[in-house]
Amino acid sequence: MKKSILCLALATLGAGQAADVHAQATPAQIVSALENKFGVYPGERRNHTKGICFTGEFQATPEAAELSRSPLFQGVPVAVTGRFSQAGGNLHIADHTPNAHGMALRFTLPDGQLHQMAMLDIPFFDVATPEGFLQKQLATTPDPATGKPDPGKVQTFKNAFPETRRLAQALADQSRIPAGYHRLSYNSIHTFMLENTEGQTTAVRWSFVPAEDQPAYLSPEQAASLDANYLLQALQTQLDAGEIRWHMQITLANDGDPLTDPSQPWSGNHKVIEAGILKLQAVNTGADAACRSINFDPLRLSDGVKASDDPVLQARSPAYAISFGKRSQEASLAQ
Numbered sequence: 001m002k003k004s005i006l007c008l009a010l011a012t013l014g015a016g017q018a019a020d021v022h023a024q025a026t027p028a029q030i031v032s033a034l035e036n037k038f039g040v041y042p043g044e045r046r047n048h049t050k051g052i053c054f055t056g057e058f059q060a061t062p063e064a065a066e067l068s069r070s071p072l073f074q075g076v077p078v079a080v081t082g083r084f085s086q087a088g089g090n091l092h093i094a095d096h097t098p099n100a101h102g103m104a105l106r107f108t109l110p111d112g113q114l115h116q117m118a119m120l121d122i123p124f125f126d127v128a129t130p131e132g133f134l135q136k137q138l139a140t141t142p143d144p145a146t147g148k149p150d151p152g153k154v155q156t157f158k159n160a161f162p163e164t165r166r167l168a169q170a171l172a173d174q175s176r177i178p179a180g181y182h183r184l185s186y187n188s189i190h191t192f193m194l195e196n197t198e199g200q201t202t203a204v205r206w207s208f209v210p211a212e213d214q215p216a217y218l219s220p221e222q223a224a225s226l227d228a229n230y231l232l233q234a235l236q237t238q239l240d241a242g243e244i245r246w247h248m249q250i251t252l253a254n255d256g257d258p259l260t261d262p263s264q265p266w267s268g269n270h271k272v273i274e275a276g277i278l279k280l281q282a283v284n285t286g287a288d289a290a291c292r293s294i295n296f297d298p299l300r301l302s303d304g305v306k307a308s309d310d311p312v313l314q315a316r317s318p319a320y321a322i323s324f325g326k327r328s329q330e331a332s333l334a335q
């Protein structure tokens with residue numbers, strides 16, 4: 001109600017006055033803002049454009065089965081098709097650019113259901129709403145005159161979405177230059193609801209934490225001599241040397257934890273359970289690699305896992321569908 005009154009008030013403003021940056025952002029506007037900021041690489045994703053496909057296997061623990069009846073958590077080995085990625089729509093971004101990084105997973109469950117996750121190596125999101133995501137893309141689009149974002153627009157965005165300060169502060173001491181995709185922890189960021197066979201529901205967030213405790217990020221000096229595509233080589237080298245594994249850790253919500261705001265961390269002590277092990281088995285770089293034609297829509301979930309009402313989570317699905325539709329059509333026209 002408060003928002004509608006605000007929007008009505010702003011709609012009556014005359015030309016030249018500030019647009020309502022909190023007005024609802026449509027998925028089409030968001031994808032178009034990404035295209036405008038980064039350009040379009042026909043046949044490629046509009047966000048997280050540069051990436052590497054992989055296959056693997058996931059096996060859950062009995063503790064996970066107590067929380068969710070999903071076939072994902074019943075302890076049977078489950079085949080995984082995945083993709084690591086750099087955030088943003090630049091297909092040629094150098095791997096040592098400070099950035100957020102993604103791990104997307106598609107689990108093909110024994111009963112034929114598909115279950116998907118698309119996570120990031122940041123602990124929580126920078127904005128609380130899809131409107132914030134849209135306004136960030138608009139404010140950080142390079143000005144054609146300078147080739148850089150307009151600092152005034154960036155400041156206006158930060159003032160309108162003050163929650164962005166929280167992530168900036170949390171990451172202030174990190175270079176964000178990855179030592180390897182296998183060294184990073186990936187987080188669900190959103191809250192999901194697990195439902196078990198007794199019908200009990202538990203609000204959770206989860207993380208995939210590397211089994212080997214090695215530094216995740218490089219200093220700019222360490223990264224200076226690395227090739228622009230070193231992340232692929234780093235993965236292959238590690239795979240040749242031994243196993244690459246992550247522990248899935250599920251964090252249970254405490255009373256009062258925010259369940260619909262991805263920009264707010266859960267603070268204080270929480271119960272965390274070991275939910276399973278993800279093993280990376282092969283990296284696939286060919287044009288026909290399976291992950292290329294997957295839409296890792298994070299709302300594609302199996303019975304026993306439900307999405308929360310987080311507005312950012314809910315906005316992702318239609319935006320991914322638009323990006324997927326465009327790139328699929330472009331890929332088929334190119335054939």
Ligand code: HEM
Nearest residue numbers: 045047048083102104118119120133189296319320323324
């Ligand atoms: C309103 C917020 C967001 C929008 C509009 C958005 C938009 C997109 C789009 C359009 C794609 C490309 C989809 C495709 O062509 O297949 C994408 C990919 C991706 N996004 Fe988001 N995103 C948002 C928030 C998030 C959040 C919160 C996370 C993590 C929790 C995330 C993680 C990823 C990952 C990992 C990929 C790459 C998936 C792949 O490898 O195919 N995004 N995003």
